[in-house]
Amino acid sequence: IIKDLSDLEKREVLGHGNGGTVYKVYHTKTCSFYALKVLRLNGIRQPVEAEILKRVDSPYIVKCHAVFDSGNSNNDGDKGGDISFVMEYMEGGSLNDVLRQHRILSEKVISVLARRVLEGLGYLHGMNIVHRDIKPSNLLINGKGEVKIADFGVSHVVEGRFEGNENDAGTCAYMSPERIDPERWGGENADEFSGDVWSMGVVMLECLLGYFPLIGAGQRPDWATLMCAICFGEKLEMPEKASPEFQNFVRRCLEKNWRKRATVLELLHHPFVS
Numbered sequence: 001i002i003k004d005l006s007d008l009e010k011r012e013v014l015g016h017g018n019g020g021t022v023y024k025v026y027h028t029k030t031c032s033f034y035a036l037k038v039l040r041l042n043g044i045r046q047p048v049e050a051e052i053l054k055r056v057d058s059p060y061i062v063k064c065h066a067v068f069d070s071g072n073s074n075n076d077g078d079k080g081g082d083i084s085f086v087m088e089y090m091e092g093g094s095l096n097d098v099l100r101q102h103r104i105l106s107e108k109v110i111s112v113l114a115r116r117v118l119e120g121l122g123y124l125h126g127m128n129i130v131h132r133d134i135k136p137s138n139l140l141i142n143g144k145g146e147v148k149i150a151d152f153g154v155s156h157v158v159e160g161r162f163e164g165n166e167n168d169a170g171t172c173a174y175m176s177p178e179r180i181d182p183e184r185w186g187g188e189n190a191d192e193f194s195g196d197v198w199s200m201g202v203v204m205l206e207c208l209l210g211y212f213p214l215i216g217a218g219q220r221p222d223w224a225t226l227m228c229a230i231c232f233g234e235k236l237e238m239p240e241k242a243s244p245e246f247q248n249f250v251r252r253c254l255e256k257n258w259r260k261r262a263t264v265l266e267l268l269h270h271p272f273v274s
């Protein structure tokens with residue numbers, strides 16, 4: 001439907017990220033809104049994101065309608081151009097916005113959320129795609145209140161074996177022990193998919209607790225504190241009133257040993273989401 005970038009009018013900034021900016025745009029020909037993510041082409045990050053976005057098509061993944069390579073768009077001696085993704089506009093914002101507004105969510109809401117994220121991850125993993133950056137700001141909500149997975153900026157297509165230590169990718173707070181400390185937690189051989197399950201578990205627990213769960217409420221951790229909490233933290237703080245189903249679900253996601261951690265397929269049959 002979208003043939004030309006010039007048919008899109010920028011209306012507002014929806015978010016700033018690592019490599020670019022996301023705008024709310026108006027498509028004059030169809031009189032409808034889209035989200036436009038514009039990235040500076042300066043590394044290897046963008047082509048992977050573009051490749052993945054072109055391949056995926058699922059109700060659980062934010063849809064990308066078109067990709068435009070705007071080539072060399074400035075004259076300041078900078079070689080890279082821009083790449084633009086025209087995506088479905090998710091008017092509910094991100095789960096991060098929702099959490100900031102409501103602080104906590106009910107188990108009922110979280111179970112619907114978890115189910116959809118699992119369906120999305122199941123789809124991606126089935127295509128050998130690891131998301132690697134599941135966190136509240138990458139889970140977006142549309143006008144119907146449906147959550148979808150977004151942002152393939154650090155995703156990876158698994159071909160053969162694990163490609164070793166890539167600790168710099170993704171956001172460390174939601175990263176699994178085997179990605180943070182591969183030596184201790186057997187990350188060299190980890191199938192990368194289990195890292196997405198860990199991150200999802202952190203997010204779901206955060207939704208119930210109202211704060212980042214691996215460290216105490218109100219703390220602003222540095223990287224070392226965070227790393228210790230993820231790799232060595234013994235007890236998992238669980239809200240007292242959490243149902244046994246929820247508790248078990250989260251424990252199965254936050255199993256430090258990735259070999260014992262539940263897979264997406266197992267979790268899709270878990271009582272908490274079924």
Ligand code: ATP
Nearest residue numbers: 014015017018019022035087088089090137151153
């Ligand atoms: P980060 O590095 O922080 O993860 P990023 O550069 O990879 O960000 P995105 O995560 O894709 O970019 O988008 C940044 C923010 O823009 C999101 O958290 C969300 O608030 C907003 N946003 C992105 N895509 C959409 C969309 N399709 N509809 C509505 N808002 C969006």
Ligand code: MG
Nearest residue numbers: 017137138151
């Ligand atoms: Mg993001």
